[in-house]
Amino acid sequence: MNKRPTRLFRSFICLIFISFLLVISCNKDRDTFLDAVLNEEEVPVIEEDSSTLEENEDQSEDQIQDESDVEETDDVSEEEIELESRTTTFPAINDAYLQNGIGFDQELVRLQENFRRSYLMFDLSPIDSIGGSITSARLEFIINADDGNGIIKAFKGASSDWTEDKLSEKSAPQTITELGKIEQVYHVGVEIDIELKVTELFPEIFTLILEHEDGNDLAFASKENKTNKGPKLIVTYDAPTSSEVIIVDDNQELVGPDDDTTEDSPTEDDSTEDSPTEDDTTEDNPTEDDTTEDSPTEDDTTEDNPTEDDTTGDTPTGDDTTGDNPAEDDTTEDNPTEDDTTEDKPTEEDTPEEEINSAPKAVAEATPSSGIVPLEVNFSASKSTDDKGVASYEWDFKNGNTASSANPTHTFSEPGSYVVTLKVTDAEGLNSTDTVTITVNEKENETPVARANANVTSGTAPLQVNFNGSDSTDDEAVTKYTWNFKDGSSSSSANPSHTFNTPGTYVVELTVEDEKGLTDTDSVTITVSDPPNQAPVAVVSANITSGTAPLQVNFTGSNSTDNEAIERYEWNFKDGSISDLANPSHTFNTPGVYNVDLVVYDAQGLSDLAAVTITVEEEIVVSNSCSTISTPRSTEGFKQWCWTDLAGEVANTNALESFAGGNLYRSAHYQDSGTYVQGGRLHFNLIANASSLDYRQEIRTDAYTVLPSNTEEWIGYNIKFDSNYVPDNNPWVMTQFKIESSRGNTQPMLSLQPLPVNHGGLGNASGELCVVNSAVSQPNLDTAATGVVPVAGGSYDIVMHIVWGDASSGRFRLWVNGALVYDKQQRVLFGSEQEVGYWKVGVYQANWRNSTAVNNSRANGTTELHTSIGNLRQVMRKPTHGDYGKNAYNTVAPR
Numbered sequence: 001m002n003k004r005p006t007r008l009f010r011s012f013i014c015l016i017f018i019s020f021l022l023v024i025s026c027n028k029d030r031d032t033f034l035d036a037v038l039n040e041e042e043v044p045v046i047e048e049d050s051s052t053l054e055e056n057e058d059q060s061e062d063q064i065q066d067e068s069d070v071e072e073t074d075d076v077s078e079e080e081i082e083l084e085s086r087t088t089t090f091p092a093i094n095d096a097y098l099q100n101g102i103g104f105d106q107e108l109v110r111l112q113e114n115f116r117r118s119y120l121m122f123d124l125s126p127i128d129s130i131g132g133s134i135t136s137a138r139l140e141f142i143i144n145a146d147d148g149n150g151i152i153k154a155f156k157g158a159s160s161d162w163t164e165d166k167l168s169e170k171s172a173p174q175t176i177t178e179l180g181k182i183e184q185v186y187h188v189g190v191e192i193d194i195e196l197k198v199t200e201l202f203p204e205i206f207t208l209i210l211e212h213e214d215g216n217d218l219a220f221a222s223k224e225n226k227t228n229k230g231p232k233l234i235v236t237y238d239a240p241t242s243s244e245v246i247i248v249d250d251n252q253e254l255v256g257p258d259d260d261t262t263e264d265s266p267t268e269d270d271s272t273e274d275s276p277t278e279d280d281t282t283e284d285n286p287t288e289d290d291t292t293e294d295s296p297t298e299d300d301t302t303e304d305n306p307t308e309d310d311t312t313g314d315t316p317t318g319d320d321t322t323g324d325n326p327a328e329d330d331t332t333e334d335n336p337t338e339d340d341t342t343e344d345k346p347t348e349e350d351t352p353e354e355e356i357n358s359a360p361k362a363v364a365e366a367t368p369s370s371g372i373v374p375l376e377v378n379f380s381a382s383k384s385t386d387d388k389g390v391a392s393y394e395w396d397f398k399n400g401n402t403a404s405s406a407n408p409t410h411t412f413s414e415p416g417s418y419v420v421t422l423k424v425t426d427a428e429g430l431n432s433t434d435t436v437t438i439t440v441n442e443k444e445n446e447t448p449v450a451r452a453n454a455n456v457t458s459g460t461a462p463l464q465v466n467f468n469g470s471d472s473t474d475d476e477a478v479t480k481y482t483w484n485f486k487d488g489s490s491s492s493s494a495n496p497s498h499t500f501n502t503p504g505t506y507v508v509e510l511t512v513e514d515e516k517g518l519t520d521t522d523s524v525t526i527t528v529s530d531p532p533n534q535a536p537v538a539v540v541s542a543n544i545t546s547g548t549a550p551l552q553v554n555f556t557g558s559n560s561t562d563n564e565a566i567e568r569y570e571w572n573f574k575d576g577s578i579s580d581l582a583n584p585s586h587t588f589n590t591p592g593v594y595n596v597d598l599v600v601y602d603a604q605g606l607s608d609l610a611a612v613t614i615t616v617e618e619e620i621v622v623s624n625s626c627s628t629i630s631t632p633r634s635t636e637g638f639k640q641w642c643w644t645d646l647a648g649e650v651a652n653t654n655a656l657e658s659f660a661g662g663n664l665y666r667s668a669h670y671q672d673s674g675t676y677v678q679g680g681r682l683h684f685n686l687i688a689n690a691s692s693l694d695y696r697q698e699i700r701t702d703a704y705t706v707l708p709s710n711t712e713e714w715i716g717y718n719i720k721f722d723s724n725y726v727p728d729n730n731p732w733v734m735t736q737f738k739i740e741s742s743r744g745n746t747q748p749m750l751s752l753q754p755l756p757v758n759h760g761g762l763g764n765a766s767g768e769l770c771v772v773n774s775a776v777s778q779p780n781l782d783t784a785a786t787g788v789v790p791v792a793g794g795s796y797d798i799v800m801h802i803v804w805g806d807a808s809s810g811r812f813r814l815w816v817n818g819a820l821v822y823d824k825q826q827r828v829l830f831g832s833e834q835e836v837g838y839w840k841v842g843v844y845q846a847n848w849r850n851s852t853a854v855n856n857s858r859a860n861g862t863t864e865l866h867t868s869i870g871n872l873r874q875v876m877r878k879p880t881h882g883d884y885g886k887n888a889y890n891t892v893a894p895r
Contacts, residue, residue: 081131083240084239084358085135085238085361086132086237086246086432087359087432088234088237088246089234089433090233091122091230092233093121093123093205094121094164095119095231097110097118098117098168099115102168103164103172105222106222107144107225107226108145108146108221108225109220109222110146110219111148111217111218113212117210118209119162119164120139120207121208124203124204124233124235125203127239128203130239132203132239134201134202134235134237136198137196137198137201138193138195138196139196140192140194141230142190142192143190143191143218143220145219146217147185147187148218149184149185149215150215151182151183151212152211153178153180153212154179154208155175155176156175156177156201156206156209157173158176158207180197182417182419183214186218190400191398191421192220193398193419195419195435208233357387357388358430360390360425363385363422364420364422364436365382365383366378366379366380366420371440372442373412373413374411376411377412379407381422381424382406384406387426389427390406390424390426393422393423394422396423397410397418398418398419398421399414399418414440415441415442417438418437419435421434422435422436445514445516446475447520448472448518449512450520452469452523453524454467457524457525457526458527458528458529459528460503460528461529461531462531463528464497464500465497465500466497468495469495469510472510472512477514479515481511484511485498485506487502500528507524508523509521509523510523510524533563534606535607536561536562536601536602536608537562539557539561540555540560540610544820547616548591548619548891549616551588553586555571556582556583557569557581557600558582558583560600563602564602566600567601567602568580569581569582569599570598570599570600570601572599573586574594575592593615593616594615595613596612596614597610619890636876636877637875637877638873638891639873639874639875640871643677643680643871644677644680647677650677650682653666655667658702662702664699665701665702666699667696667842669693669694674686674694675698681720682699684868685722685843686864687863688854688857688865690851690858693849693854695846696842696846697843698840698844700738700839700841701839701874709805710879711879712801712804712884714801714874714876715800715839715872716873716892717798718870719795719867720793720794720795720868721791721792721867722792723792724863724864725792725867726860727862728754728756730847730848731756731759732754732843732844732845733844733845734769734841734843734867735798735840736752737837738840749829750812750828751771752770752798753772754768759783760783762785768786769785769788773828775827776826786821797815797816797817799814799815799889800812801888801889802828804829805828807825807827808825811823811825811826812826841869841872873891874892875892
């Protein structure tokens with residue numbers, strides 16, 4: 001491309017030259033110095049009269065007048081300059097954002113309502129340097145990392161006295177006027193365009209301020225972003241056809257007219273003709289030709305004037321120049337300097353002009369430009385032009401899609417306003433852009449249509465109806481179903497099921513709603529009639545079903561049902577006694593098996609019968625004497641330990657020593673006096689002491705063999721809790737049955753433990769008595785709450801029945817105060833090998849072996865655990881015993 005000096009540059013050179021002449025004319029040696037500068041050849045300094053000086057001054061005045069005439073000619077020419085439209089993309093030279101008054105210069109520029117504001121600076125001064133004027137402009141940036149929505153407004157800043165690395169609340173400029181705005185959803189990767197008003201835009205350095213409203217925050221790529229897609233301003237402007245093209249290089253740095261050094265445009269250092277350096281001039285007569293790039297280098301010339309051999313015969317001499325000032329002639333194309341006339345270098349006049357390529361002009365058209373989603377649009381770039389032809393087309397539909405054909409077709413599937421951009425490029429890389437706005441509207445919403453159906457519309461109560469609302473329709477989709485069954489019930493399901501229990505007529509309504517809130521209602525009538533009378537259902541139960549005579553049983557019949565109501569109860573206890581109560585109590589005095597019947601009647605005389613079998617056994621007569629002498633520990637039958645008789649032995653027996661003829665054994669960790677007899681009862685008092693860490697006060701039977709399988713035991717005693725009792729926040733053992741394996745290991749099989757609240761997710765109350773069986777399925781424990789919560793000063797009768805066996809034969813039952821609170825057939829042994837077992841009673845708080853647990857208990861208010869038991873009775877039978885399997889409840893129960 002041919003580059004020629006601009007009018008402004010030529011005027012600037014003339015002004016420098018005139019100033020130079022004025023300066024030297026004022027010098028006291030002006031004659032000599034003037035000749036040295038103006039003469040082309042080396043001229044000796046000679047004396048001149050005043051007439052010569054006046055002639056030179058007159059010549060300077062004439063020269064100034066000539067320059068003025070040139071400027072007037074240029075002004076006239078400027079009025080006739082032909083203009084053309086150009087488009088240039090200007091990158092941001094500074095971009096940053098403010099957050100809480102602090103500036104951020106990062107790879108992202110962020111926007112958030114009332115929290116983050118963005119600042120962009122652009123340099124449009126190159127347009128002014130070529131005499132251009134702005135006709136349109138739009139801001140373009142790429143959403144990056146964070147998408148959002150809402151309104152983005154662009155304002156012109158009051159100043160540009162800031163930099164991206166030092167932006168602060170103090171340095172940030174204020175907004176002056178709004179230049180443009182856009183409202184839409186901003187997806188990551190989508191290019192956003194904001195058209196700007198050009199009435200307030202001038203070809204200068206200026207600041208754009210972006211603010212966000214009514215939506216979620218977002219971010220776009222800065223000029224430092226690794227995508228190299230920072231914010232840019234696409235400006236269309238009118239410029240003289242002869243002016244230079246503004247080019248932006250790949251590094252987003254402007255190359256303006258003032259920055260391009262053409263062959264005919266000297267640099268600032270080269271153009272200082274009034275102050276030549278020693279290297280640029282000869283010793284006595286500096287030349288004027290160092291002001292152009294065509295000047296020979298230091299290697300091409302000597303320190304003095306060039307010899308005849310250095311120049312050709314065609315080089316003009318000093319006589320060939322006009323006037324006495326050859327420098328002035330250098331400013332025209334018709335008078336080359338001495339150095340410009342080398343043999344092989346043609347003058348500018350001899351060099352042909354290269355043809356200047358003009359940028360293409362983009363014209364974007366679309367049909368249609370608006371419509372309802374989905375909208376298919378036919379785009380056309382056929383009216384775009386270029387002096388040599390358009391080489392490529394780039395369409396950006398601003399929804400993440402692009403096209404490279406001249407006339408593409410694209411479908412917009414989401415509502416919104418899309419500023420579609422067309423960029424055309426010629427073969428030499430010059431480009432132009434145009435936009436066309438496509439408005440995509442939402443489809444007009446239609447009201448849904450409700451359709452309510454039912455599988456049955458009539459029947460007797462209770463009537464179950466399956467409703468169907470899924471046949472309802474909408475142009476988009478039904479988003480909400482609301483059923484009103486008109487009996488106080490409702491549903492939000494599309495196809496609910498509902499039961500009408502009361503006879504009547506129900507106009508069931510279905511209301512459907514779409515996503516825009518439009519609704520429709522439909523109904524279906526359900527008729528429910530009285531049902532025919534049905535017979536009642538008798539349900540009978542008893543608190544105990546076996547025991548020794550006399551046996552008191554509490555019966556329950558109130559769980560019987562009828563479609564209306566139970567009118568009458570008739571109980572037959574089969575021992576000659578009857579009752580008409582719903583829940584009677586009856587005592588069987590004679591051993592035997594009784595199939596107790598309950599008959600219930602409704603109001604219309606229909607009835608139903610149910611029965612329960614009660615087994616009454618003969619009471620076992622045993623001796624009530626206390627076991628104070630030695631007997632074999634595995635002896636079958638009845639034993640009783642009376643603490644009044646054993647008070648002396650208890651007092652004189654240390655921890656870990658046996659007493660009562662070797663049948664009983666004391667177990668204490670620290671304080672022997674914690675177990676004692678008082679008032680005919682055996683007391684266990686365990687003190688919470690972080691120093692002694694006393695954790696047990698208890699007695700147990702010595703080990704005895706539990707064989708053969710299915711050996712059974714009955715144990716009974718009364719236990720009282722001290723008046724200062726506070727449930728501990730750590731579990732502790734009140735009674736335990738323990739097995740000692742032949743291998744020497746001991747494992748607790750069954751135990752009664754007051755447990756902390758909701759222990760292990762059991763849901764029990766604080767301190768509730770629970771049964772823990774560790775033999776059910778190792779390593780897991782079977783834990784069950786009994787519903788009994790011991791309280792301070794409380795007294796409780798405990799009866800336990802154990803059958804030592806596996807899952808098919810083992811059993812454990814527990815009565816508290818005469819009520820059966822636990823009864824399960826379950827494994828109570830680990831295996832079939834020979835094992836020996838024993839029971840123990842007292843207080844065993846294993847957690848108190850740790851001072852932290854002791855302190856936690858004391859913080860909870862538990863400073864001691866103090867209980868006492870009355871006489872303890874035991875019955876043990878092997879399967880071969882004559883009374884094996886007989887009820888021994890009354891034998892061991894406290895009395």
